[in-house]
Amino acid sequence: MAKILSPHVIELTKDACLKAFWRKPALRLFLKQHGIADAMLATWAEDESKRVFLARLFEKLIGLKSNNGYRIIFDMACSLAEMKHFPDLENWEDTPKKISEANKAVSRLKLEVGKAKEVLTDEKEALERRRRSEEERQKAIAASTSLENLGSGLKNLVMQIGTIEAGLTFEKWFYEMVNFHEIPCRLPYKDTRGRQIDGSLTLDGTTFLVETKFTKDPVGSQDIDIFLSKIRTKADNTMGILISMAGFNSGALETASHDRTPLILLDHAHFYTFILPGTMSLTDVIRRVSRHASQSGEAFLAAKDF
Structure with a gap:
C-alpha cells in the first residue's frame, strides 16, 4: 500500500479533506468514520487549524506499522474521490466558490485514486496467480507422492x-x-x-x-x-x-x-x-x-x- 500511495497522492488527499469540509465537526466526523481513534481526535486543540491537525495526523498515520496508516489514508481518498455533494459547504456567502474548489480537489484526487486502484488490482491478480500456482504445485506434489505409493504397492503385489x-x-x-x-x-x-x-x-x-x-x-x-x-x-x-x-x-x-x-x-x-x-x-x-x-x-x- 505504501508503494501505491505516493507523497503526491497523500497531499491530494489532505487537500481534498480541507476543501470538502469547512467546519471542524464535519471533518472530525469524517475522520472518525474512517478509523481515526477518539484519543487522536481529542488532541485536536480548539485553536489548531484543520491544516495543521491534518498534517500532524497524516504524519502519524504514515508512521504506523504494517501499512495500516496507508490503508486508512487510501480509504479516505476513495471516499473523497466518490463525493459529488458537499453539504458542509452549503449556505455560505461564497458557497459556489467553495464547492468549485472542492470539486477540483476531488477530481484531481479521483484521477490518482483510479491509477492506484489499477495498480492494486494488478498486484492482487498477480498475488492470486502466484497463490493458484503454488496450490497447483502442492497438489501435483501430493498427487505424485500418492501415485508413487500406489505404483509401489502394485509392484509389490505383482510378485x-x-x-x-x-x-x-x-x-x-x-x-x-x-x-x-x-x-x-x-x-x-x-x-x-x-x-x-x-x-x-x-x-x-x-x-x-x-x-x-x-x-x-x-x-x-x-x-x-x-x-x-x-x-x-x-x-x-x-x-x-x-x-x-x-x-x-x-x-x-x-x-x-x-x-x-x-x-x-x-x-x-x-x-x-x-x-x-x-x-x-x-x-x-x-x-x-x-x-x-x-x-x-x-x-x-x-x-x-x-
Whole structure:
C-alpha cells in the first residue's frame, strides 16, 4: 500500500479533506468514520487549524506499522474521490466558490485514486496467480507422492499374482486408485440374486459394475460371458469395467465386442502407461475407452492405440 500511495497522492488527499469540509465537526466526523481513534481526535486543540491537525495526523498515520496508516489514508481518498455533494459547504456567502474548489480537489484526487486502484488490482491478480500456482504445485506434489505409493504397492503385489490373497488385495488396491481420483464408488457387494459384484463406480451419470482379475493367464471368453450376464440384469444405464492385469485373449475380446456393447476392458498397460505416471487420470482413461466402445463397438482399446 505504501508503494501505491505516493507523497503526491497523500497531499491530494489532505487537500481534498480541507476543501470538502469547512467546519471542524464535519471533518472530525469524517475522520472518525474512517478509523481515526477518539484519543487522536481529542488532541485536536480548539485553536489548531484543520491544516495543521491534518498534517500532524497524516504524519502519524504514515508512521504506523504494517501499512495500516496507508490503508486508512487510501480509504479516505476513495471516499473523497466518490463525493459529488458537499453539504458542509452549503449556505455560505461564497458557497459556489467553495464547492468549485472542492470539486477540483476531488477530481484531481479521483484521477490518482483510479491509477492506484489499477495498480492494486494488478498486484492482487498477480498475488492470486502466484497463490493458484503454488496450490497447483502442492497438489501435483501430493498427487505424485500418492501415485508413487500406489505404483509401489502394485509392484509389490505383482510378485504374488495368481494367488487368491493377491486377487483380493488387488481389488482393494483398485478402489484406492478410484478414491484417489475422487470417483464415486461402491465397494464389493452381492446383488439381489446373491451373485458377487466386485463393486461399482459412477462416472458421467453411468454406473459401471467392476470386475477385477489378478491372474497369471489372460482372461478368456467364459469370464466375459459371466460378467456380461451380471451387467444385463441391471438398469439400462449400467455398464461394466473388467480390469485384467494379464490382459485378454482373442476370444475374450471377440465376446466382449459387439453392437452397443455394455462393457469396456482395461489391462496393465493402461495403468503403467497413463494412470500411474500421471499422464492421464483413471477418469480420462475410462472416458477414452468408453468413447471408443460407443464409436466402434469394440470393448478394448489398447494403450498403444490411444
